[in-house]
Amino acid sequence: MSEIKNAQIEWDPDGQPISGEFGDVYFSKANGLEETRHVFLHHNQLAERFSAIGNTQHFTIAETGFGSGLNFLAAWSLWLESAPESAQLHFVSVEKFPLHKDDLSRALALWPQLRDLAEQLIAAYPVFVGTGFHRLKFMNGRVNLTLIVDDAAAGFAKMLASTHPLFKQSGTKVDAWFLDGFAPSKNPQMWSDDLFECIKCLSKIGTTAATFSAAAIVKNGLVTAGFSVQKVAGFGRKREMVKAVFTAKTETLEPEIFQYRGSFSPYPVPWTINKNKKSFRDKYVVIIGGGLAGCHSARALAERGWQVKILERHAALAQEGSGNPQGVLYAKLSPMEEAQAAFNLTSLQFALNFYSPLWEKIGEMSGVLQLAYKEAEKELHAQLKDKFSNADALVKFVNEDQASEICNTRLKHDGLFFPTAGWINPRKLCAYLVDHPNIQVEYGFNVNTIELANSQWKINSHHEKTETSEVLIIASAKDALHFEQSAHLPIKSIRGQTTFFARTPEAPQLNTVVCAEGYIAPPQNGIFCVGSTFNLKDTETVLRDRDHQTNLENLITYLPEFERAAFDNLDGRVAFRCSLPDYLPCVGALPEVDKFVENFAPLRKNSRAGITTGGSCLPGLYINLGHGARGLAYTPLAAEILASQINDEPLPIPQELVNSLSPARFVIRDLIRSKR
Template structure:
């Protein structure tokens, strides 16, 4: 039997040997992570003291943010020590972004054992362990202290991870980044034992991601490191080391780099794409944000910005939140996984893992009851031959991630569901359901959010660095930035009218609990889905009708839902014809999706300017275009989440908030570009369709 290729999601965790006192040593590198009883003192001396954090942090203003870049997360000791110092001396409303790469992360068990060495950090370590992610390759955003602390874990190759932090890979724009690190912690194992990380590529990336006040500190004093940093414009000094004779620290000087590193790039034109996704940032003058749409996308965006201290005005045309597609009583929190790690699958996995952390923190912080959220698991049935062939493939691809997905046979599926199943499938043990209506109400209750009901924004105009939103009777509100989050109605605005949205009608059926359904323990997905009962009612659905815009409920669609349940899970509905569909209630909504099934999230582009700037792409997909994308200043879009809005909107809302506030983004550049609404005009130009 031929050897199967490794899973694209797999990461090799650190292989440790333990020295006395719970001191971890990396077996492959022959180096320890910290000194017993002195590791915390070394962190404070090398990284905190020599980046002058004790002096810099108290001078920050309210709602400022400070970004640290670290090469080697290891045991997280540097992060926890930084968090502790930040809590003690930084302004209450300032934000810390700690961006760290790690190729071989510690397992949960090893991390817990390592951090037990530092009792004074126990409170911080406990919170880190609560959110420690499933160790798949990619970006993982962890937020603590009501959003005041953000840990960006970039798992995988360190150079590749840092490269994705740049706003562009185009030679002309790669050093023009929207976000820079304020301090660098060069950690990891010694340069002699880890040469793949300590090299000129790293130092060049650091320089690209640094500004005139960026500092750097490292435990090593190796000559090659000093010279490599100096060649990129870092003015490096030596000081007495903690456990070594000397250490290095310094500050970045952009002028020095320009002299030392003239722009001599001569890349192969065929390897370059036009920098359409790169936006020359227009600073947001102030912090008042207007959001159009009071569904999941709008309320999640409002919450993400309100946590950052922004004043948010949420505009909803109905008399209540989540009145349209977001208004189902129970929404499924789940994802679909694939053995292929393509763009869509990378995004769906990232958004799912973040959503799990987000909702668990929301439940804990707000003491949300099981009437509104339940992590009961989701069972996906393999109900046809194609899906059944997927079961062993998924089993192999995710064999090391039982906390993420478990492939089950028919008997195991029945035991998990609490009712008889006739198909195998796969089980998401951490998933479940959420009440979208309650969620929207809870998120929008933040004191920084004002809501305007029963008003519909008709026009958007940019005047004197402000967005003026108006109804058909006159001005409604002015704001420094605006987010369009009103699903398919985004097409009503001049700025976004060319977007290729798709409208898909879906109807759910509210089914009263019966003796057969009362034992149901988990959400079950098949052709449709059924949820465990709340208040003696199951949510059953949902139909899928492309292009249908009628939102009235139909008896025939109730029947379709019943027939689907009977066909897939007859034990739950033995006699669907015995139910009078005229007595059933439910609701219909219109999902908004895109041609590639990725949401449209990011800045709103100027369609006509794009057509002019990138016209050469019609003849040559690699035309030597250097013009960055032309976008409307401080206007953003958050739509197209389809039937998975509960899963995708938390991370997408963080992405937009980070863009508005010029923070490190929670996704790598290639996924940020894949979500950018301008992707469609670029594709159409290359295909000569526009």
């Protein structure tokens, strides 16, 4: 993640936005929308193609230069007019200089005919903290925007399945390109060879492209990328524009030329490419586990038209890790740029958007205060200042007095305040998630074994019941260790005890969640929930007085006014977090361990060995677990990633971050460390 600059907008006397960076207009006020319709919609034949889309299918548009979002809104509007209600539009757009929200609102106010859609875009428009991906979902996933803040070539390169020449064309494909952005004369850097190389890798036979520009650099770039190019009449007074269709075959390269025996390969080891990836025709999936991970996965696939069956061993949802009455929606921010920092931030932003229309049903958007309660936290908060100083809508730096005022109780520490976060009742959330016509839950189904026969997963219960499905997701948290196919994962189980007590008049009237060494939320139905202890290798399931004591002592340390509270009739709950050694979840296809070990054996001697085979994953078997203490923030995005993989759509995060979540990462690490 690197620093970004917002667009510097100047407004001309007609109220039209002009780019300060490029000295060019974003669109013509007189006819910008008509120009969009002519250049991008008409010349990509979108009306015809949208209406020919099948139920539950998807269509992907990719764009250079999001600007004010006018092209996106025009495509969205046409989608609603032409495509079946159960189909999904993916619109991926790369923007190097995103507009400030105020500028976006002002620019879009010029198009009253798009007001409804513009309001939804403005409401979901993200806070930008460095380069990165933002997946915004509209109309229950009928329309999906992936806004990539980056240079165009760099942003699209992050969508490629791999940078390895043998595999860079093997990922998901775009159906139509909107080559917008400022004209080549004003913005020559964008129209680079690297950009056209990405366009080639992301296109398939029949992919179309349209651009307002007829400049030689654009035309030649498209021809080199494999498009047949045609000049046609431009809009209004513009004489010409270019439309194109991808006709080149995918390159076939001989694997032998990429083998670097005994030396270092300059290309990434392609273990992240799933050799056994399939397209699934039936769109039926079984999910083992009815906690947050299983229910979010179910919802994400149901909204894509999949029929989903959840198998849950209990008589109700969310009875284990997800069973606490109150959980806090939070993530640990980091000044670093490594995978965990990126996933924490991206998943928090996705979750905040996901939950924003649901708060009344599932909890309370009370805000969350994270206190700098010890030296290490103070240092961390100081280090975060550079990165998050302009992100007030996401997180504010507050001093002791401001923090005290926010939570309505005297505090002794400065902190971070997340104004749009809050606490959630996970059981209510799970009930909401499965309340969808495509989702069925079978309770009392305790899965014993799973086996693959004739391309179908047979799922056997302890009581001689079976289910079959071509696609199966394991979302059974730590109990995934009981299945042969996932038993190799280095899953850790961490015991946690929460403490409940009734609010009495002496207890402070908390307005917000407060997190320090533990957390407390405003009371739910008059009961406070204080969390929670952390004990690895502790399997005790009964409540312990000593753990209640720990929770309450911690509470009084960071919220001293609770000293006055009467902690009578303490109650609580014990549950187990499921975690992995790198504290990232496990999301994706499960590896065939023996084949991985065989194919990637050279990594034992050379971690950059020139291997030219992809990874063998178990066909149709996926996993979603390892959400540690952050299930509420992690599971919405994890489900979105998994559903996008299964449904062969553009991914909501960079491929490299997807690789960091891959269930196969542990086999590869073991090989590199000669542990296998």
